[in-house]
Each structure stands twice: as structure tokens, then as C-alpha cells.
Amino acid sequence: MLQWDDLRYFLAVHRHGTHAAAGRALRVAPTTIGRRLAALEEALGVKLFQRTPGGLVLGENGQVLRAHAERVEAEVFASERELTGADRRVSGPVRLTAGDGMATHLLAPRLTELQQAHPELRVELRADNLAVDLSRREADVALRLFRPREQSLITRRLAPFTFGIYGGEPYLARRGRPSGMKDAARHDWLGPESAQDGTPPGQWLRRHIPASRIALRSSATTVLMSACAAGQGLAVFPELLAACDARLVPVLPRAALPTRELWAVTHQDLRHSARVAAVMDWLVRLFPAARPA
Amino acid sequence: MLQWDDLRYFLAVHRHGTHAAAGRALRVAPTTIGRRLAALEEALGVKLFQRTPGGLVLGENGQVLRAHAERVEAEVFASERELTGADRRVSGPVRLTAGDGMATHLLAPRLTELQQAHPELRVELRADNLAVDLSRREADVALRLFRPREQSLITRRLAPFTFGIYGGEPYLARRGRPSGMKDAARHDWLGPESAQDGTPPGQWLRRHIPASRIALRSSATTVLMSACAAGQGLAVFPELLAACDARLVPVLPRAALPTRELWAVTHQDLRHSARVAAVMDWLVRLFPAARPA
DNA sequence: GCATGGCCGTGCATGATTGCACGTCGGACG
DNA sequence: CGTCCGACGTGCAATCATGCACGGCCATGC
Numbered sequence: 001m002l003q004w005d006d007l008r009y010f011l012a013v014h015r016h017g018t019h020a021a022a023g024r025a026l027r028v029a030p031t032t033i034g035r036r037l038a039a040l041e042e043a044l045g046v047k048l049f050q051r052t053p054g055g056l057v058l059g060e061n062g063q064v065l066r067a068h069a070e071r072v073e074a075e076v077f078a079s080e081r082e083l084t085g086a087d088r089r090v091s092g093p094v095r096l097t098a099g100d101g102m103a104t105h106l107l108a109p110r111l112t113e114l115q116q117a118h119p120e121l122r123v124e125l126r127a128d129n130l131a132v133d134l135s136r137r138e139a140d141v142a143l144r145l146f147r148p149r150e151q152s153l154i155t156r157r158l159a160p161f162t163f164g165i166y167g168g169e170p171y172l173a174r175r176g177r178p179s180g181m182k183d184a185a186r187h188d189w190l191g192p193e194s195a196q197d198g199t200p201p202g203q204w205l206r207r208h209i210p211a212s213r214i215a216l217r218s219s220a221t222t223v224l225m226s227a228c229a230a231g232q233g234l235a236v237f238p239e240l241l242a243a244c245d246a247r248l249v250p251v252l253p254r255a256a257l258p259t260r261e262l263w264a265v266t267h268q269d270l271r272h273s274a275r276v277a278a279v280m281d282w283l284v285r286l287f288p289a290a291r292p293a
Numbered sequence: 294m295l296q297w298d299d300l301r302y303f304l305a306v307h308r309h310g311t312h313a314a315a316g317r318a319l320r321v322a323p324t325t326i327g328r329r330l331a332a333l334e335e336a337l338g339v340k341l342f343q344r345t346p347g348g349l350v351l352g353e354n355g356q357v358l359r360a361h362a363e364r365v366e367a368e369v370f371a372s373e374r375e376l377t378g379a380d381r382r383v384s385g386p387v388r389l390t391a392g393d394g395m396a397t398h399l400l401a402p403r404l405t406e407l408q409q410a411h412p413e414l415r416v417e418l419r420a421d422n423l424a425v426d427l428s429r430r431e432a433d434v435a436l437r438l439f440r441p442r443e444q445s446l447i448t449r450r451l452a453p454f455t456f457g458i459y460g461g462e463p464y465l466a467r468r469g470r471p472s473g474m475k476d477a478a479r480h481d482w483l484g485p486e487s488a489q490d491g492t493p494p495g496q497w498l499r500r501h502i503p504a505s506r507i508a509l510r511s512s513a514t515t516v517l518m519s520a521c522a523a524g525q526g527l528a529v530f531p532e533l534l535a536a537c538d539a540r541l542v543p544v545l546p547r548a549a550l551p552t553r554e555l556w557a558v559t560h561q562d563l564r565h566s567a568r569v570a571a572v573m574d575w576l577v578r579l580f581p582a583a584r585p586a
Numbered sequence: 587g588c589a590t591g592g593c594c595g596t597g598c599a600t601g602a603t604t605g606c607a608c609g610t611c612g613g614a615c616g
Numbered sequence: 617c618g619t620c621c622g623a624c625g626t627g628c629a630a631t632c633a634t635g636c637a638c639g640g641c642c643a644t645g646c
Contacts, residue, residue, distance in 0.1 A: 002373055004297040004365070020593060029635050034594070044376045053643075055593095061376055067562075068372035072297070072365050079361035080295055083337045083354055133445045135428030149439060151491075152426045269360075313623060322605050327624065344624095346613070589646080596638085604631070611624080616617105 006040040007069040009033055010048065014066055017055030074137035078269070087273045091120030094275045098143035101221030101237075103127035105244040106286070107143075114282045121275060129196060129219055134267050141279050145200070145260040154271060156264045156280060159287040163200055163257040164239045166248040170231025177251050178234070181208060184252060188215040188233035190224045200258040201236035262287070299333040300362040302326055303341065307359055310348030367430035371562070380566040384413030387568045391436035394514030394530075396420035398537040399579070400436075407575045414568060422489060422512055427560050434572050438493070438553040447564060449557045449573060452580040456493055456550040457532045459541040463524025470544050471527070474501060477545060481508040481526035483517045493551040494529035555580070 012022035013033060023030040041048055048062040058066060081087045098107060103125055111123060132138040135152060147155050167177070171188070178184040191205045191214045205214065215233050218224050221241065228235040229247035236257065242248045264283045270276040305315035306326060316323040334341055341355040351359060374380045391400060396418055404416060425431040428445060440448050460470070464481075471477040484498045484507045498507065508526050511517050514534065521528040522540035529550065535541045557576045563569040 002369060004301060004369055007369070008297060018593065019595095030594075031596090031636085032634060035633080044373065046376050051594095064375055065372055068368050068375075072368045075361050075365045075368065076295060076297060076300070079358055080337065082357055082361075083339050131444050133428050133443070135426050136445075146442060148443065149441065150426070150443070151424045311623065312625095323624075324606085324626090325604060328603085348623095587646100590644085592641105592643090594639105594641080596640105597636105599634105599636085601634075602631105603633080604629105606629085607627090609624105609626080612622095614619100614621085616619085 002043050003036075003039065004072070006036050006043075007065075007072055009036040010040055010065065011069050011073060013037060013049065013056055014058055014062070019056075071136050071138070078137060081273070087275070089120070090118040090274045090278045091122075092275055093122045093124055094141065094279050095124045095126060095139040096141045096143075096279060097126040097128055097132050097139040099129050099221060100127035101225065101241045102143055104222050105241050110286060114279070117282070118278050121278065123279070129192075129221070134265060137267075140266060140270055140273075140276050141283070142265045143283075144263045144265050147261070147263050148265055152268050153265050154268050156284055158262040158264055158283060159240070161260040161262040162239045163204070163236050163259075164242055164250050165234060165252045165255055165257070166228055166237055166242050167234045167251050168229045168231035168247055169249060171228075171233060172231075172249060172251070174231065180252075181255065184234070184255075185209055185213060187213065189213050190216045190218070190227050190233045190235040192221075192224070193217050193219045195219070200260060204236055204257060295336050296329075296332065297365070299329050299336075300358075300365055302329040303333055303358065304362050304366060306330060306342065306349055307351055307355070312349075364429050364431070371430060374566070380568070382413070383411040383567045383571045384415075385568055386415045386417055387434065387572050388417045388419060388432040389434045389436075389572060390419040390421055390425050390432040392422050392514060393420035394518065394534045395436055397515050398534050403579060407572065410575075411571055414571065416572070422485075422514070427558060430560075433563055433566075433569050434557060434559045434576070436576075437556045437558050440554070440556050441558055445561050446558050447561050449577055451555040451557055451576060452533070454553040454555040455532045456497070456529050456552075457535055457543050458527060458545045458548055458550070459521055459530050459535050460527045460544050461522045461524035461540055462542060464521075464526060465524075465542060465544070467524065473545075474548065477527070477548075478502055478506060480506065482506050483509045483511070483520050483526045483528040485514075485517070486510050486512045488512070493553060497529055497550060 009022065009026065012026050013019065016022045016025055019030040019033040019037075023033045026033070037048070044061075044065075046061040047059055048065060049056040050059045081092065086092055096107070104127065107125060111125065114123065115121065126132065126139060131144070132142065134140075134142055135150070143158070145161055147157075175187060178187050185208070189205065189209050191209075192199060192202045194217070196202045196219065197206055216224070216227055218227075221237070224235050225237060225241065225245055225248065227233070228237070229245055234251065237248065242250070264280055266276050266280060302315065302319065305319050306312065309315045309318055312323040312326040312330075316326045319326075330341070337354075337358075339354040340352055341358060342349040343352045374385065379385060389400070397420065400418060404418065407416065408414065419425065419432060424437070425435065427433075427435055428443070436451070438454055440450075468480060471480050478501070482498060482502050484502075485492060485495045487510070489495045489512065490499055509517070509520055511520075514530070517528050518530060518534065518538055518541065520526070521530070522538055527544065530541065535543070557573055559569055559573060
């Protein structure tokens with residue numbers, strides 16, 4: 001039967017790269033790390049790491065186990081916090097996640113307010129456009145463009161969330177402004193990767209702009225904003241984000257773009273956690289248009 | 294620092310009631326159980342069990358830890374299955390969850406087909422009206438009346454899901470059939486508990502029937518169906534369920550009841566699990582009206 | 587090309603954890 | 617009311633895991 005503690009050694013090796021470094025982190029001898037890791041690979045019957053110059057790197061099976069082990073770890077930490085009462089103080093780690101554009105332009109600049117109000121709070125801001133799974137403790141708080149229906153999640157409405165079409169001055173000087181939707185289809189566009197077709201910008205582009213006119217695709221909104229500001233093409237951005245870069249000039253103001261709402265989401269298990277409550281409150285204050293939900 | 298393996302001992306004690314029984318299950322001496330448990334309580338600084346005649350019973354803190362520990366366990370088991378290849382065979386446990394009405398009348402009677410097709414499959418059918426959380430591995434497959442939006446969940450449409458209003462013969466003989474919505478508000482009704490106000494029957498009742506006319510509330514649809522068939526009042530049931538009890542007579546056929554769809558939901562991590570695929574396929578075949586989604 | 591530093595793997599002493607035997611306690615049943 | 621049975625806790629011995637010291641290996645830097 002698998003030794004659950006071995007997952008801790010496994011995670012430490014993955015994070016620190018070598019037996020020795022993992023041993024230092026866990027305050028055990030490197031030889032112990034090696035032996036436990038061998039036992040784990042033995043028990044599972046698979047090799048987990050590839051030995052490379054510069055350390056141990058996860059193999060395919062290792063990646064699979066890492067996902068599981070990290071959830072195990074998060075669950076254990078959560079139980080410790082809850083049972084030892086650490087949840088009642090605003091201290092310790094909070095994992096906050098949002099799309100990279102929001103994280104970069106809306107959250108990161110104002111994180112200092114939160115840090116100053118709660119010096120012991122340690123925020124981990126994960127900028128990721130793939131929706132992480134709150135239920136699995138992959139994050140504590142998430143920003144979403146829709147309100148999840150799951151009963152196990154609790155939500156707070158932050159702000160209306162609208163989109164606009166933008167271009168950079170160099171581009172507009174070179175190509176002019178599109179006069180209407182017909183003309184827009186002849187312009188150069190920047191858009192998200194196909195995996196993000198479901199997002200509002202992705203849907204709008206797929207519907208109105210031929211794929212051949214999309215000059216650049218990126219999974220990162222920050223990349224698209226930078227490229228757009230530099231004049232590489234037109235793009236659809238949230239107005240809240242576009243407002244953060246003065247080089248982005250709105251065009252086609254009458255285009256019919258979708259409207260969403262911005263929600264802060266957390267898991268109901270974290271309802272009584274002071275850390276999470278502090279972050280949720282900070283988020284609500286961040287957006288003046290917030291209304292209770 | 295907490296010993297992750299201690300959670301295994303903790304769960305075993307909870308499930309088997311005594312140190313000795315837990316020790317037998319884990320193939321260790323009872324004294325080891327006692328010592329690890331003491332170490333766990335020491336590390337967390339809380340008492341987990343109450344000693345009662347007949348065994349150890351979880352205290353309040355124990356309940357909290359149990360929820361976490363069970364998720365840890367499910368995660369560990371999932372990693373074992375995935376890495377050892379046990380996922381590629383249709384064997385082992387599958388946890389299926391649905392409302393108690395659906396579980397009792399639709400799933401349970403036809404589980405034998407599934408068991409015969411896959412003798413090594415061990416189905417745990419959890420009848421629970423509180424939506425369990427698939428993402429947290431509280432179940433592998435769930436039946437839902439809406440399609441979750443979470444990207445991490447995969448769904449298959451099973452059938453249209455309609456509701457009707459029903460009464461038992463004894464009741465109708467005594468009180469007559471309601472002639473219309475006005476008259477309906479003077480009848481006796483059976484309904485779900487207030488915690489289930491969000492369900493279609495709950496919403497409809499809250500809207501059309503005064504709370505004072507609701508003679509019986511139960512969280513269990515089976516209870517309501519039984520009471521309704523025995524003539525204790527009128528109630529709103531899914532037509533698929535009502536069809537299973539010939540004593541339920543449809544009334545008020547023209548009432549405007551909500552319409553839903555029935556979905557089978559699982560987590561994308563289980564996409565490649567043969568066990569889960571077998572259950573999903575069985576569910577689809579169970580409902581002739583199923584269409585791919 | 588050689589020295590150095592860090593890392594991993596192997597043998598041995600140590601320390602911790604486990605298992606066993608025994609004592610005590612509480613409840614059940616005659 | 618006494619006895620028996622099962623369960624939990626304590627002392628001791630064995631076992632197992634851990635830590636340490638050493639050697640081989642690789643990479644980097646001089």
C-alpha cells in the first residue's frame with residue numbers, strides 16, 4: 001500500500017530539483033529522499049523523474065502524480081489551518097487567480113493596499129487563462145466572467161464587464177480606422193488562441209472576422225495588448241483593461257460586443273476563513289461598481 | 294509538521310470504530326493506531342474522537358478533519374489507479390450520485406445490467422439531494438438537472454426532464470381534483486424542504502402555493518412520492534419518476550411547470566477511465582431520448 | 587588539464603517506530 | 617453480583633528507517 005507521506009517527498013523533489021535540496025527543505029537527509037522516492041516508484045511501478053543535468057525533472061507519469069499530490073497537499077494544509085484556528089487570523093497564503101490581463105493590470109498594481117492592510121497575508125497571484133478549479137483547491141479565490149452555478153461556490157458581483165475594439169496609433173496611421181463591420185474584415189486582427197474560442201473576444205472574432213485576417217494569436221491578453229498598442233492590428237479587449245494603456249485607441253464604438261459581469265468566486269468551505277474574506281472584501285472595494293449578489 | 298499517513302489511521306478508526314478493528318483493517322497492531330492517533334491530536338492540538346460505549350465517535354473537530362481526509366484519500370486512490378493502469382480496466386469502485394428519487398426509481402432497478410456487463414465493477418450509488426462536488430472527488434459521476442459551465446467537467450445529455458403535478462387516489466376521492474391554479478392554492482401540498490427551494494418543484498411551489506398549504510416537507514423525493522401516493526396531498530414530481538408509481542395520478546395537466554434537461558456529469562480527469570466511461574455509456578443507453586452533447 | 591564543489595548511491599551505527607505481552611478498565615451476560 | 621470478554625494503555629525487545637561518512641560521478645571554473 002502506498003505511503004501517503006511519500007507524496008510529500010515527491011513534491012519536494014519536484015520543487016527543489018535535487019535530493020539534497022529537497023532534504024534541506026524537509027529537514028531530512030538526502031539519502032532518505034532517495035529511498036522514499038525509490039519506494040514510491042516501486043509501489044506505483046512507474047518511473048516518475050527523468051535525470052537531467054541540473055536536476056530531476058518530472059516525466060510523463062510524474063506530471064500525472066504531481067497534479068494529484070498537489071491537491072493532496074492543499075487539502076492537508078487546509079485541514080491544518082482550519083483545525084488549528086489559523087483560519088481565524090488574516091495571515092498565511094491565499095491563492096488568487098485571474099486571467100493574465102486582469103491579474104497584470106487590475107490586481108497587481110493595487111495589491112499593495114491589501115498587503116499593507118494585512119501584512120501577514122501572503123498573496124499568490126496566479127495569472128492563468130485556463131480556469132483553475134476552485135473546488136479542488138487549486139486556488140482560493142478566482143475572478144470569473146460568469147457566475148458559477150455550483151452550490152458549493154459562493155460568489156460576489158464585482159462590476160459590469162464590457163468589451164471594446166482597439167487599435168494602436170501606428171496601426172491607425174498606417175491603415176486608417178475601419179469604417180464598419182464590412183471594412184473591419186479587411187483589417188489585421190489580434191486574437192486569443194483557439195483554445196480560448198469560448199471567451200467573449202474569441203466568439204466575436206470567430207463570428208465577424210475571417211480566420212485568415214488574424215495576424216497574431218496569443219493565449220496572453222498582455223501580449224495582445226502590447227502588440228495592439230505597438231500597432232500590429234486591431235483587437236477586442238475588456239474596457240477595464242484597455243483603460244490601463246493610453247496607447248489603445250477605441251475604434252468601431254458601435255460594434256455589438258458581448259457584455260458580461262465580473263465575479264469573485266470562492267469555495268464555501270473557505271467561507272469562515274479570515275484570509276479569504278479579506279481578499280474578497282478587497283476585491284469588492286477595488287471595483288466601485290460592485291453590488292452585493 | 295503533520296504526518297500525512299496519520300490521516301489514514303484516522304479514517305480507519307472512524308470507519309471501524311475501535312483501535313483494534315482499525316488495526317486489523319490496516320494490518321498493524323492496535324497500539325500503533327492509538328499512538329498515531331495521539332500524535333495526530335497532539336500535532337493539531339485538538340481532540341478528534343469522543344469515547345463512547347461501542348467505539349470511538351467523531352467529535353466536532355473530527356468531522357472537519359474527516360471531510361478533508363476523505364478527499365485526500367480519494368485523491369491518493371485516484372493517483373494509484375491512474376498510474377498503475379487500473380483505470381484502463383472496467384473494474385474497481387465507481388461512485389455515482391443522484392437525487393434520491395432518481396437513484397431509487399431510475400438507477401437502482403437497472404443497475405444489474407451494468408453489473409452483469411462488468412462484473413468487476415463496484416458501483417457505489419449515493420442518493421443525496423445536496424449536490425456533491427465532482428471536482429473534489431466526492432463522486433465520479435453525477436446526474437444533474439443543468440449543464441455545469443465549468444470547463445473541468447464533461448457532460449452528456451441524457452433526456453428532456455419535465456415535471457408534472459400528481460395526487461393519490463385516496464386524496465382525489467376525498468378532496469377532488471383541483472380545477473385550476475386558484476383552486477390549487479386551497480389544496481394540501483407536499484414539497485421539498487426549504488433548503489431545496491432552488492429546485493424546479495421548490496420554485497414552482499414557492500411561487501404558486503402559499504407556504505401554509507404545504508402539509509409536509511421532506512428532503513427526500515421518495516418520501517414525498519410515498520406520501521403523495523398514499524393520498525396525503527398534491528405534489529410536483531419529475532414525470533420520469535412519477536411514471537414509476539402507478540398510484541400517482543396526474544392532475545392539472547395544463548399547469549406551467551418548468552422544463553429541464555437531465556445531464557450526466559463527470560470530471561475531465563476521469564475522461565480516460567474505463568470505469569467511468571462504462572457508467573456514462575450505461576447512463577446514455579438508459580435513456581432512449583439521449584442525444585450527444 | 588586539473589581542481590573543486592555539489593550531488594547521488596552504498597555500508598554501518600544510531601534512534602525511532604512497531605509489535606508483543608501484560609495489566610487495567612468497563613460493559614454484558616449468566 | 618460475579619465472571620468473562622473485548623478494548624485500550626504501558627514496558628520491553630526487535631525491526632525498520634534514518635542519518636552519517638565515504639566513494640564515484642559530473643559540471644564548472646581556473
